[in-house]
Amino acid sequence: MKKHTYYLILITFFMAQFGYASCISEYAIIRGTIVVPEFKVKEITIHNAEEGKAVVIATAKVNALGEFGFMLPITAPGFYYVDYGQFKGRNRQLIRLYLEPKLDIELKITSNSYSLGGKNVGQNALVQKANEIYDEFAIFCSTSGNKSYLDFYPFLDGGLAKAANFTKSINTSDSEFNKLLKLAVETDVEDLTYMFFRMPRSVHPEKNDRPVVIKQWEIEQKFTNPDLLKLANGVSLMSNYFFYTSVNSGAVVKRLDLAEAITHITDPAIKDVYLRDAIATSRMKIEEYEIVAPKIKPYLISDASKAFLLDYEKVLHKNVGQKGLEFTYKDINDKPVSFSDFKGKYVYIDLWATWCGPCKAEIPHMKKIEEDYHGKNIVFISLSLDKPKDNQKWKDFVKKEQLKGIQIMADKDFKSDVAKNYDVNSIPRFLLFDMKGNIINADALRPSDPELRVQLDKLLKS
16 A cells, blocks of 8 residues: 555546546546665656647656656647756656547656556557657757767767658657647757757857758748747747757848847738747847837737737836836946936946946947047946955946946946846846936847937937
8 A cells, every 4th residue: 555656546536536548538648756876855846838839738746766647638639748857967868648538658767768657558668769859959959968969960960860760750649749749840950950050069060050950940931831930849839940040040030020030920810929039038228129029919819928028018117117126336536426316317237247248248348438428418327236345446447448328336236226127137238218317228238239320319309
């Protein structure tokens, strides 16, 4: 009796209440054991794919013997994903299952593999082979493995050939399953290849040194199959694809134009889902959103997207018009400077630090914009979030770099009032205020963005 686990009790109870035939005709059973010495697994989660992303549908505790179990209602056959925390660590093994009613599957999960058993595993022996191909590609998308293009490029030809041969072999009596598994393998391979180029590496290939197959994947009408949304990495593929093409499309890296991106997507449902996710993750400024919104809103057609836009726009504009925080900090001569000193002028504030590489990359642009707008009704403030102990380091940096405008330093770095008031947890960050000291944008455009000058010119003319 000690070995009886919660899932067995639950399944027995369910069968007793509703009858074995009734429950097994509508449900799939997943049970098994897990032994992963690297970390203690306390629970296992099952996801399914909804609109191209993984969504949690059930969670089960793992008992002291490493046992777990699920009884899942299956309304339509499809892919489900077992998550025991593997994607948070070094091991990214994929345990994807194709679930249908009446399946009774037993899994034995270890650190790098799983075995498949049970009374009725359905098509999952074939799915397991697809998962193994995924795992082989995923090795190169781990930050801990320290694998570079010197490892990935020699692997790629063989990996692609193996995936192609496998998809050709998929020929069960279930044509819908065949199509979905083939699409899953193709999506895995492309998604992980594009993801490889987004990961930090110790060495990088030359920009024009890219696998030939990537050019073959870059076609004008890329995303046409709505079944892509039945895969948990459907949105990931689109995100990684468009990121790759934007970074590698010219000499200068540019932010992806969403209106341009969706010309590669023909299916309306895929357009809707992709745009909603892209907006949610893009960290667009108000000005950027207002430019692109008229072009993309007609494609956000679902009720979910319409509700999302309402909430998104509320958050985007929540601070506009509110009074800016009054602060007083010292300049390099230890003279106090207050926010209210500049009432009657537009105020543009750069939150930065001497240790911040991206901040320092904006300095030449900040210098230029200060020079070009000198004498106009706008003041430029550079507000350092360096630690108090680095006060002299900051002063020396300002003098050495001959920084212009108003140079001041916060009193408590990221714990200072200005950082806390504007929820600043990463820099550089820019703030823009009107002549009354009210917020125009608490996450303003960068000096390097040409649109900032367009915005400032409009303000100064109004």
